[in-house]
Amino acid sequence: MNGPKILWTIPVLGGIKITQTTLTSWIAMLLIMGAAWFLTRNLSVKTPGKRQIVLEKLVGMLYDLVEGTMGAHNLHFAPYIGTLFLSSIVGTLLGMTNILRPATADLNTTLAWALATTALTWYGSIKNSGLLAWLKGFAEPVALMTPMNIISEIANPISMSFRHFGNIAGGLVMTTLLYSALAALSAFVLQWIPITFINTMPIFQLGIPAFLSIYFDLFSGFVQALVISMLTMVYVGGANPPKDIPDENM
Amino acid sequence: MPEYQPFVTIDVWTMIFTWGNLIILFLFLKKILFVPLKNIIDERQKQIKDMYDAAQTDMESASAMRVEYEEKLDAASAQGEEIIRDALARARKQEEEIVREANETAAKTLRRADEQIEMERKKALNQLKDEVSGMAVDIASALIEKNLTEADDREIVDRFIEGLGE
Numbered sequence: 521m522n523g524p525k526i527l528w529t530i531p532v533l534g535g536i537k538i539t540q541t542t543l544t545s546w547i548a549m550l551l552i553m554g555a556a557w558f559l560t561r562n563l564s565v566k567t568p569g570k571r572q573i574v575l576e577k578l579v580g581m582l583y584d585l586v587e588g589t590m591g592a593h594n595l596h597f598a599p600y601i602g603t604l605f606l607s608s609i610v611g612t613l614l615g616m617t618n619i620l621r622p623a624t625a626d627l628n629t630t631l632a633w634a635l636a637t638t639a640l641t642w643y644g645s646i647k648n649s650g651l652l653a654w655l656k657g658f659a660e661p662v663a664l665m666t667p668m669n670i671i672s673e674i675a676n677p678i679s680m681s682f683r684h685f686g687n688i689a690g691g692l693v694m695t696t697l698l699y700s701a702l703a704a705l706s707a708f709v710l711q712w713i714p715i716t717f718i719n720t721m722p723i724f725q726l727g728i729p730a731f732l733s734i735y736f737d738l739f740s741g742f743v744q745a746l747v748i749s750m751l752t753m754v755y756v757g758g759a760n761p762p763k764d765i766p767d768e769n770m
Numbered sequence: 771m772p773e774y775q776p777f778v779t780i781d782v783w784t785m786i787f788t789w790g791n792l793i794i795l796f797l798f799l800k801k802i803l804f805v806p807l808k809n810i811i812d813e814r815q816k817q818i819k820d821m822y823d824a825a826q827t828d829m830e831s832a833s834a835m836r837v838e839y840e841e842k843l844d845a846a847s848a849q850g851e852e853i854i855r856d857a858l859a860r861a862r863k864q865e866e867e868i869v870r871e872a873n874e875t876a877a878k879t880l881r882r883a884d885e886q887i888e889m890e891r892k893k894a895l896n897q898l899k900d901e902v903s904g905m906a907v908d909i910a911s912a913l914i915e916k917n918l919t920e921a922d923d924r925e926i927v928d929r930f931i932e933g934l935g936e
Binding site: 522523524525526536537539541542545546548549552553556557559560563564565568572575576579580582583598599600602603604606607623626627628629631632633635636689 | 772773778787789791804805810811813814
């Protein structure tokens with residue numbers, strides 16, 4: 521089982537490799553942009569069309585979720601959470617084409633997103649409590665816990681990225697295994713036909729993988745997109761507590 | 771033979787592209803999708819709230835006006851009743867006066883009529899006396915065929931008539 525195929529290598533800075541992952545995430549980005557542009561034409565307050573009603577419902581759900589998880593004071597994070605969710609789910613679902621490799625089946629994609637979450641969390645903590653207070657927070661509740669806290673801080677992005685990557689890449693491995701197993705089964709069943717064109721035809725690959733795909737691509741893709749968005753909301757929301765409620769430790 | 775990356779590897783350029791895509795997509799979606807839609811949702815909610823507020827204000831002022839009008843209506847009907855009562859009282863008083871005046875006039879007229887009747891009666895009686903006395907003189911003179919002076923006769927007859935009248 522290989523990682524993403526290297527499509528081109530740009531011969532600058534020691535060779536920038538453009539992989540299938542990068543291609544998929546570009547296509548995902550363009551698709552989302554195109555859809556967003558198409559769906560948001562002719563927006564109206566008084567006479568919304570069907571498109572706008574559905575879109576408003578979805579965006580409203582996003583804002584409600586962000587408000588429920590992070591609080592109303594963190595509502596400005598909603599566009600970022602929405603972007604992350606859309607990038608994840610479209611990047612995963614594009615793998616269903618079997619032409620593109622899912623962008624989320626590459627650790628670099630999910631790790632980049634997880635590190636972005638960590639960066640936002642640290643930035644929020646430092647901005648809200650100051651650098652010293654943030655560093656002092658690692659030694660709480662007792663100084664003995666400092667190594668544990670540091671490990672936990674580092675473990676967050678790793679666990680986030682490997683969870684997402686593992687689910688999608690695992691699905692990819694399972695699908696690939698199923699395809700080769702079905703091809704072998706087809707070859708075994710059709711070997712008595714003496715025509716090469718027919719006895720090499722992997723007929724069992726038709727339709728059957730679709731059922732597995734419902735779980736590994738649709739369900740898992742949706743759940744993982746939701747999980748990485750929820751975790752981002754929880755971590756960033758935790759780093760940006762409501763201002764009017766005084767900290768109990770102070 | 772195409773070149774593949776290992777299944778699990780760290781490739782900084784892929785991560786940089788991912789970050790770049792994430793930032794570009796974030797800025798694009800924020801400007802095109804999320805903020806405009808959120809603004810529309812908020813604007814609509816604000817309009818609905820304004821409408822409700824306006825309706826509430828209208829309702830309150832309407833009910834205040836109703837109370838005011840009801841008060842005015844009550845006052846007007848009370849005033850009307852008073853006017854009617856006054857008018858009735860005045861009419862009754864006037865009626866009484868008219869009846870009283872009529873009664874007085876009738877009584878006066880009746881009294882005058884009585885007086886006149888009495889006077890007429892007396893006059894008639896006097897006339898009758900004169901005539902009877904004349905007739906009596908005639909009869910007496912015819913009866914006694916005695917020539918008396920008319921003055922003497924008349925005195926006798928008058929005394930006679932006087933005696934008759936009592």
